[in-house]
Amino acid sequence: xxxxxxxxxxxxxxxxxxxxxxxxxxxxxxxxxxxxxxxxxxxxxxxxxxxxxxxxxxxxxxxxxxxxxxxxxxxxxxxxxxxxxxxxxxxxxxxxxxxxxxxxxxxxxxxxxxxxxxxxxxxxxxxxxx
Numbered sequence: 300x301x302x303x304x305x306x307x308x309x310x311x312x313x314x315x316x317x318x319x320x321x322x323x324x325x326x327x328x329x330x331x332x333x334x335x336x337x338x339x340x341x342x343x344x345x346x347x348x349x350x351x352x353x354x355x356x357x358x359x360x361x362x363x364x365x366x367x368x369x370x371x372x373x374x375x376x377x378x379x380x381x382x383x384x385x386x387x388x389x390x391x392x393x394x395x396x397x398x399x400x401x402x403x404x405x406x407x408x409x410x411x412x413x414x415x416x417x418x419x420x421x422x423x424x425x426x427x428x429x
Contacts, residue, residue, distance in 0.1 A: 303360055304368040308424030311357075311371060315417025322410030326403045333401050337394045347385040354378025367423035370416065 322329065336343060357375025362368035385393070 302362070304362045304371060305424045305427035307357065307360060307371045308367050308420045308427065310424075311374060312417045312419070312421030312424055315413045316421060317417075319410040319412070319414030319417055322406050322413065326406035326410070329406055330401055330403060334397060337390060337397055340390070343385055343393075347382040350378050351382035351386075354380075354382055365423075367420055367427075370420060374416075 354375045354377070357371055358379060360368075360375070361372055363372060
């Protein structure tokens with residue numbers, strides 16, 4: 300079976316670049332949108348199920364070398380952990396997290412990190428040698 304890591308690095312990298320850029324540019328519009336996430340229990344659960352499946356898809360790739368492959372696997376584990384957290388966490392804890400982290404500053408930081416990681420992954424995937 301051919302290694303899926305270069306493909307995953309390209310897809311995830313390009314997606315993270317796009318998502319990171321949009322988050323930074325549209326941060327003022329996103330703060331009120333995510334504030335309503337607390338009340339949307341069904342949506343939160345459905346999104347978490349989709350995230351869990353996607354995260355497990357990355358985890359089963361389970362490549363830890365080179366660094367880009369490890370980053371893809373780590374993103375998968377983070378997605379699995381976040382999905383399980385949002386499925387199981389009480390609403391009060393999610394409300395506390397939203398009150399403390401749903402700010403423009405966190406969106407700029409998170410969007411920037413997403414863009415940089417995406418740039419690295421996309422570059423690694425596009426120049427991957429087998």
